[in-house]
Amino acid sequence: MADAHALALDRAVVVIGAGTMGAGIAEVAAVAGHRVYLCDTSEAALDRGRAQIRASLDRRVAKGKASAEDAASAFARVIAAGPSAPLQGVGLVIEAIVENLDIKVAALTEMARRVDDDAILSTNTSSLSVTALAARLPAPERVAGLHFFNPATILPLVEVVRGHATDPALVETLVATARAWKKTPVVCQSTPGFIVNRVARPFYGEALRLLLEQQATPETVDAVMRECGGFRMGPCELMDLIGHDVNFAVTRSVWQAFFHDPRYQPSLVQQQLVDAGWLGRKSGRGFYDYRDDAPRPDVRDLQGPAPAKxxxxxxxxxxxxxxxxxxxxxxxxxxxxxxxxxxxxxxxxxxxxxxxxxxxxxxxxxxxxxxxxxxxxxxxxxxxxxxxxxxxxxxxxxxxxxxxxxxxxxxxLGDAAGLAVSRTVAMLVNEAADAVQQGIASEADIDAAMTGGVNYPIGPLAWGRRVGLDYVAAVLTHLSQGYGEDHYRVSPWLQARAHEVSHG
CATH class of the missing domain: 3.30.750.190 (Transcription Regulator spoIIAA)
Structure with missing residues (x-):
């Protein structure tokens, strides 16, 4: 079984799926020095995948991030492999195909027959249970999640996901390998949404609630979250970028996986956008109108006299x-x-x-x-x-x-309890606190995941300590009392530490 060292460079990597994500992961592994088998049942997909890798490597050369010789060597290490191609010396398999459990199980089961018995089998799933997937494979102790973020060649974060039966030494190997590939690995248990897609839910959910309650417009929410909260993008423009069909599906998946916990409840506002086909940038309309010559709505600013005292x-x-x-x-x-x-x-x-x-x-x-x-x-x-x-x-x-x-x-804003930044940050801290309380991941890994995976200006738990966990707990308590809902219940982890006052 794997040890605490990174995967040796003489061991090949198999990437199942030659789509955008699969090709990106293959490029990362090839640049790190591994021979990579890019596998797909479609010859056209393999051609597109290799073309994507070639173009990406050419851009690296043009930007001075790689020499022409190194780029050529990396590209030569990527081998297009159809269903019957021989695979030699494979130490790691990374599945990156459609988010369907049955299809992933079938692909990994077949690949397990084609590679060495000690090869690690991993999935790039962003939403499916690694435990459930591993249980249907011949050796569940050899299976883990290895979740890259798109684009895999640029974003540093990799979530290393432990299934219930995953060998701990295998997790250590994947962590070391991700670091060797110049990535930032974080470790978590197999749980709905892992770290990022779970902890990030309130960023979207609280904005959608403000819109549902008619307390603010999308452009105002986005401006406040960017220019007051310090987020790189506001939640409405980010949902437009992700695609409302995708974002709504992730929210609904997490909500269902948590047995309809109200904390993750999907929004009727987003449901209406999906039903209307207003999916965001890709459809031309979402919260904003992206059609040619469509005006961008202005954010209304208040003015007032300078105070005398x-x-x-x-x-x-x-x-x-x-x-x-x-x-x-x-x-x-x-x-x-x-x-x-x-x-x-x-x-x-x-x-x-x-x-x-x-x-x-x-x-x-x-x-x-x-x-x-x-x-x-x-x-x-x-x-x-x-x-x-x-x-x-x-x-x-x-x-x-x-x-x-x-x-x-x-x-x-309207008379919105908790306004925008405060309620959102409090809920992000609360969700991160629950993840720590439940043993999903460490404080350090959660904060690293949220800054490295979704570009938060500061990790939620560090943010909570900066403003004071007592303040966060008070905001949540008042929100819970005001709404009369379990949605804002305070995490036990946070309750136990609410005496920690920072305000620094």
Whole structure:
């Protein structure tokens, strides 16, 4: 059985499936120095796969990332192999075909007969159970998940997935091999969605809930999540890029696999887009219109007068840095004891804690305008506000003026509990916490997966500790109370650590 060393370069790699993903994985293995058998039942698919690899290697040469000689050597190591081609010295099989369990089982069963008895059998599945697949193969201890992200030649993350019967030494070999291939491996148990597709669900789900409740438009949600939350893309534009049929199917698959846990429930908003055929960029319409000459909707920004005076009443928790920013901006800042409020010429503002502005106003006995969590208040270009229904426009304008004085653009949401960034980050932290609690993966691997696999600005658990796990737990508790749903239940892992206060 495999040991803790990377797969030796004299052992060949078989990639089943010559599509975009399979060809990308084959290129990665060939560039690392392995002989690669690219296998497919279609000769045309094999031709397309090799052409894709050739074009990709040529681009590497043009960009100075590889010499012409190295690229030619790597391409020569990729051997197109049909169903009856001999396969010699194979140490690793990577299946990268259609997401259908029966088809994958059939392909790996046949390949197991054609390769050496000690060859590792792996699947690139993104959604199917590795445990269930392995149980239907002759030697389940030889089977693991090896999930690359598309494009495999560029994205660094690889999820190494342990099935229930997977030999631990085999997992170590796959981790070492991924590193030798200049990838970033993370290890997880076979669970619905593995790490990335499970932990990322709230990024889409909370945006869809805001849209369902008519609390914001897609362009506003995206602008806030990018320019306040620090995400590379907003959730609506990202779903348009992925394709709503694909994203909805993954969400539904995870929801069904978790026995309809409400935390993963699909959205009627996305269901309607799928039913309408508005699948995103690939169909020309999704949340946005991608047809020729279609205008991109503008994000409406609030304006307000610069404050004459700002009073800080008590500690602001994760938003404490605003005090220094206000002072650096030359504003007249007064500090007093209090309940964590900012007062701008008499108008009360507070960082969202998961309650609606209406609920906070009722608790305080006066109108309060809420502002959203930011990844970095100093660097963020935008902030989101919310106010209770009926709040006078001049009150909202005065609140907006505080942030425009700091050079921020300001977006107004409806009275959405938790606004956009705060509720999304809290749910991402919560999902990651549950994954740790359930032994799915380590804290370090979860954070690495989310930064390396989906380009989050910071891992969710590190983010939670930065803002304070007490703050995250409070946001979730208030959301759960406000909605009266199990959707926002607080992870036991998070409850046990909610005393950890950072705000740094």
């Amino acid at each position: 700002v009073r800080i009443e008590g500690a602001l928790g994760p938003a404490q840095v605003l005090v220094a920013l206000l002072e650096q901006a030359g504003l007249n800042v007064e500090k007093t004891e209090g309940a964590g409020l900012l007062r701008v010429d008499g108008v009360a503002l507070a960082l969202t804690d998961g309650r609606s502005a209406g609920a906070r106003s009722q608790a305080l006995g006066e109108p309060v305008v809420l502002f959203d969590l930011a990844l970095d208040y100093a660097a963020s270009k935008r902030i989101a506000l919310s106010a209770a229904e009926g709040t006078p426009a001049d009150v909202i304008a005065q609140a907006a003026g505080l942030f425009t004085a700091l050079g921020k653009q300001v977006s107004l």
